[in-house]
Amino acid sequence: MIKPIKIQKERQDMKNLKLIKPYHIIGVAVGALFSATAIKIFVQQGNLVPSGVAGLTSLFVMEANRLLGINLSFSLLYFVINALLLSLVYKHLGVKFLTLSFLHVTLTSIFVDLLPSVIATQDMILIAVFGGLINGIGSSIALRMNGSAGGTDFIAIYYSMVKNKPMWDLIMFFNISMLVYYGWQYNWTLALYSILYQIVSTKIIETYHNRYKLSSIHIITEHPENVSDDLLKVVRHGITKFDGIGMYKKQDKTMLYMVANAFEVELIVKSIKQSDPCAFIEIASVQRIEGNYRQRPLD
Structure with missing residues (x-):
């Protein structure tokens, strides 16, 4: 073995x-x-x-x-x-x-x-x-x-x-x-x-050096399944889905939430835009996390 x-x-x-x-x-x-x-x-x-x-x-x-x-x-x-x-x-x-x-x-x-x-x-x-x-x-x-x-x-x-x-x-x-x-x-x-x-x-x-700096990402989209599937092809972080309503047009919306390393953010944004060009994305710095989080290994 x-x-x-x-x-x-x-x-x-x-x-x-x-x-x-x-x-x-x-x-x-x-x-x-x-x-x-x-x-x-x-x-x-x-x-x-x-x-x-x-x-x-x-x-x-x-x-x-x-x-x-x-x-x-x-x-x-x-x-x-x-x-x-x-x-x-x-x-x-x-x-x-x-x-x-x-x-x-x-x-x-x-x-x-x-x-x-x-x-x-x-x-x-x-x-x-x-x-x-x-x-x-x-x-x-x-x-x-x-x-x-x-x-x-x-x-x-x-x-x-x-x-x-x-x-x-x-x-x-x-x-x-x-x-x-x-x-x-x-x-x-x-x-x-x-x-x-x-x-x-x-x-x-x-x-x-941003490898070990973390960012939280909130994504508002009408195509959560497509966005999630494409994201999981480029990064291996958990994604949480929340259902909601856009109050301006009273339309159903979905919010996806994930935490990723700062150096992965551009790759994530690119993947989201390919799946849903109209997606709204918010990115914020994370000071600390507790719980299971996969750090991408060095090649």
């Missing part, structure tokens, strides 16, 4: 790999270029500690030099730590997601070595704010391409899938704790600027 399941999973993985299109690769490459720019031009110039694995790697390199007199390779250690985190979650996350994420990690390492050292500004506040902004954009692009920036993103997204809520604030607190240690051992001023960098980067990701 186990072997057929394994074969089925391998076939599904191969199918998901074929879903990687040229625009995914280009998007991940662009995101990696943004991430590398943040490290090369802002982080290294300002002697800041970046977020996640990049920051952890920087600390390991500093500590190895301070305590043991050993000069570790940033790129190699960064790659190894990402590989270790990947090994913890690879059975639970989709092969397409993991492939694009690891591509982002690899390209970021390469771009950091290739990009020239450019002095953008001497103002540490501008370095922290714009460095965090550019890094957040790079990570957000990778996430939009159904990948990630790797590192702690693996853990955050795995947690989000299991708990069905974002974990970016917890990641931010981990990063701040890491920077408190950096300030204690090295330089409190640079640690505080690094915290500002972290906050900006995290908030950019939280704003533009």
